[in-house]
Amino acid sequence: MTADDAAVVADAPRGSRVPWDRVALPLFILGMGLVFGSLNPNFYSWTNVTNVARQSSVLALLAVGQTFAIVSGGIDLSVGSLLAIVSVLGSMQLVALGLVPGVVGGVLVATLAGAVSGALVALTKIPPFIVTLGMLSLARGTAFTITGGMPVVGLPAGFEAIGAGSLGPLPVPGVIAVVAFLGAHFLLRATPFGRYVYAMGGNEAAAVAAGINVRLHKFFVYCFSGFCAGVAGIVITSRTLSGQPTVGETLELYAIAAVVIGGTRLGGGDGSLVRTLLGVVVIAVLGNGLNLINVSSYIQLIVIGAIIIAAVGFDLWRREHGSAR
Template identity: 85%
Template sequence: MTADSDTAVAAAPRPRLLPFAWDRVALPGFILLMGLVFGSLNPNFFSWTNLTNVARQSSVLALLSIGQTFAIVSGGIDLSVGSLLAVVSVLGSMQLVAFGLVPGVVGGILAATLAGAVSGLLIARTRIPPFIVTLGMLSLARGTAFTVTGGMPVVGLPTEIQWIGAGSLGPLPVPGVIAAVAFVGAHWLLRRTSFGRYVYAMGGNEAAAIAAGINVRWHKFFVYCLSGFCAGVAGIVITSRTLSGQPTVGETLELYAIAAVVIGGTRLGGGDGSLIRTLFGVIVIAVLGNGLNLINVSSYIQLIVIGAIIIVAVGFDLWRRERRA
């Protein structure tokens, strides 16, 4: 049960040791604390340049994590999103070079959506678990990216594409705006549409969802299409930031996307979770990486810190649930 589902909050008795909703303030509080620490150690942390940097750098992870949230809430997982970035980067770049801006962007996003559709079809129509299907897709997609390029980067992209990764809308960085719009849209989709309710339902209890007459196959298929689409948009952002097609890009990013979702407090089993939580999870990872870079902490230590935070965050979440139960 979660504090995000209104009925659960109403039904759960207020535990004495937790006078208010800790889970709603724990992560924002932690982010604030990190900000204060990094800001006092390096005053440039709060500079506008740096804050927009954080937005730019985290936009790719944010987009992947949005798709991942749907996959996880539906009771599945999508391991392929990091490799899909490479597919978009490579195929999108080739189309950008050959046909120009709009066909390149649309083609790149379509390629990833199509790959997501293939995963979705297999997950919906067969008994192969999502973990295995998307693990296969991870390797398949990476291999495709290497095969079509022979391992070399794609170059000669039209420079207008740079606007997506480096441009600004007023004071706001474009990739940050894209991620923000995606968050709002996805939140609406998960919370305000019947599709969103079905995603929760099939993640919580698939048999019950089927018994209730929900077309689980169709909605599962759509979940992975959506995850592929998000990876497609993320791939366009990264292509723009690198102004080239890179078959090696995005390696292990799928794990960070999963980490962002679980740090936010979404349960891996499905049926529970929200995009607001994922947003906080993304901010934690992004601010941590950026802040530790700014105070010159080695990237090896960063890996250790992120690992510890994943375990502590999930541990805290479980402890809180038990208290409440």
């Protein structure tokens, strides 16, 4: 049993009461599935299931990196803009140098941008919110400056396979996202790095006192978030088969929302990738299902906003309720 699970059990009311924190979101997802499916049977079709996997893969990858940033006590607002810079620079490298250098170069660019944020967070007193807010603007501006606002075109045709291809019946972006979740889950739960991320998010002074190199591991956290944004950038670039300086606007907020809806607290020291995965599924199924039953995109914004607030409110209420007994 890991630290997080133990905390959850300690929080939960004693006896045979329902462990709401474990079942609330899965039940909610199931309920959405029943409602959407009954209103439009195509919701259950395999095409649609693979669509949801493709559409949510980019958000999922960003949310994986975001989970580390939030659990460590920080936040990464730059990831949406990092998509743009990967899309633009990665595309230029794809056109000029070919498939492998383009993909590797694209991921590297975002990792480097994450490293810059990480170094600033680790070495200065500037809060992560401000550092990554600055990076958000820097990266977007760079993407526009390099391209003059125009899309980069002429990408090699084989590159399309990352976004549009399938491994057997499974869509490639979905597979990439699942691999990322498994790898990140292992990283957070079974390695010293993961334990340090929890420790410095829970109580930074205590972590320092325990001899953890907090600066180094903060740096790694933002490198990792940048890396995840890099992979996400490659996926979105392949899905659009062009380099788009405008892509990914406001996606960082959805990545944060996914983490928070899952039940991970802003402030750090707590959270898991299973929760984040559930948060991603909520946002993805909601958007897809509302599209399928033809609900206007304005109403969708209202619904998602209400769910973010409701999810966090429910979580807080449950914690208080539980500890009162």
